[in-house]
Amino acid sequence: MNRGGRKAEFASTEEYTPKERIVLTVDALERAVVGWVEMHKELYSFFADHTNAENIDPEIKFEPEEFDEALAFRLPKPDARSLELMAQLHRLLRDLRAQVTDNDN
Amino acid sequence: MTINDELLNQIDATLGAGIQPNLTTASAVSDIFEVYVFSLVVRAAETEGATVAFYDVHGQSANTFIFRTSPGHLWSSTQPYTYALLSFPAKELLEAHLGVRVAGKSHVLHELDVCVLTHAEAETCRRNQVPPRSSQVLIAVECKFYTSLLSLELARAFIGLELDIGAQDTLFVTNTSSPSVERLLTARNRQWDHNIIPSSQVNVDRLRNTFQLAFKNFKAR
Numbered sequence: 212m213n214r215g216g217r218k219a220e221f222a223s224t225e226e227y228t229p230k231e232r233i234v235l236t237v238d239a240l241e242r243a244v245v246g247w248v249e250m251h252k253e254l255y256s257f258f259a260d261h262t263n264a265e266n267i268d269p270e271i272k273f274e275p276e277e278f279d280e281a282l283a284f285r286l287p288k289p290d291a292r293s294l295e296l297m298a299q300l301h302r303l304l305r306d307l308r309a310q311v312t313d314n315d316n
Numbered sequence: 317m318t319i320n321d322e323l324l325n326q327i328d329a330t331l332g333a334g335i336q337p338n339l340t341t342a343s344a345v346s347d348i349f350e351v352y353v354f355s356l357v358v359r360a361a362e363t364e365g366a367t368v369a370f371y372d373v374h375g376q377s378a379n380t381f382i383f384r385t386s387p388g389h390l391w392s393s394t395q396p397y398t399y400a401l402l403s404f405p406a407k408e409l410l411e412a413h414l415g416v417r418v419a420g421k422s423h424v425l426h427e428l429d430v431c432v433l434t435h436a437e438a439e440t441c442r443r444n445q446v447p448p449r450s451s452q453v454l455i456a457v458e459c460k461f462y463t464s465l466l467s468l469e470l471a472r473a474f475i476g477l478e479l480d481i482g483a484q485d486t487l488f489v490t491n492t493s494s495p496s497v498e499r500l501l502t503a504r505n506r507q508w509d510h511n512i513i514p515s516s517q518v519n520v521d522r523l524r525n526t527f528q529l530a531f532k533n534f535k536a537r
Contacts, residue, residue: 235464242463243345245515246513246515250348250513250514253355254348254351258381261368269381270379271380271381273344274383274395275385275386276385276386276388277392277394281386282385283385296330296333299330303327303330304327306323307323307324310319310323311319
């Protein structure tokens with residue numbers, strides 16, 4: 212029976228398209244890998260500027276509290292090879308994003 | 317949709333060779349993000365004329381910079397954790413800390429990823445092994461490092477935190493973004509910033525300016 216009036220609208224879930232999935236993956240890789248390498252470089256430079264002794268590399272450590280089960284780790288000096296690889300990865304990710312976007316047009 | 321196989325192979329090879337195996341956990345990256353935001357706070361203080369020195373809980377000048385992997389008490393001597401002493405001319409001393417518990421208005425303890433508080437309050441805490449009072453906190457920052465979009469519950473939790481902390485400048489800072497989180501925080505008149513990574517210079521400058529403004533107001537008091 213047609214009661215007339217406005218048709219009810221309900222929210223529905225839409226799956227990401229393959230293109231959207233690739234863009235989300237590229238975003239995540241940029242944040243997780245490229246972003247963190249940039250932070251690492253910045254932090255090392257910051258603490259080098261604030262080290263009391265001149266010409267000595269800063270030592271940056273992360274240590275758990277007494278009942279913390281996290282593992283201790285050290286922030287190593289960023290090596291030129293890693294930075295170069297990450298710059299290359301950044302370029303490749305931009306190329307991948309461009310390819311996906313070009314496919315849209 | 318076609319993607320060049322060669323490009324995918326190059327990404328695969330570069331990823332495998334470039335990642336440092338001892339820094340691949342999510343918690344380690346979050347810790348590093350918090351220290352990065354801490355460095356922006358300290359740089360902002362320097363830009364506003366502060367002299368900065370780093371110390372540990374024993375009052376020794378810090379030559380090795382040691383930070384927590386999870387929140388703890390400001391007075392904790394489990395490790396000689398590092399903090400920054402900020403000295404503005406003719407003003408009371410301030411300290412910048414990472415991952416310390418602070419007592420809110422309700423006397424409930426909250427974990428602040430990054431905070432700036434008065435040196436006098438920090439000294440009292442170290443001497444008496446009590447948590448700092450949020451009324452003595454100048455800047456409080458909640459840091460979120462995510463590889464995906466943020467969930468709305470993080471914004472809801474932040475609004476609750478901000479209500480109980482009531483610091484003059486309480487900020488929600490993330491490396492990513494989320495339209496719903498940003499809409500909610502804006503509607504509730506809360507301070508936030510997004511996409512904070514070193515290469516996003518505009519965003520980083522804006523956040524540092526927010527910290528500078530807080531220090532400018534502190535100097536004028």
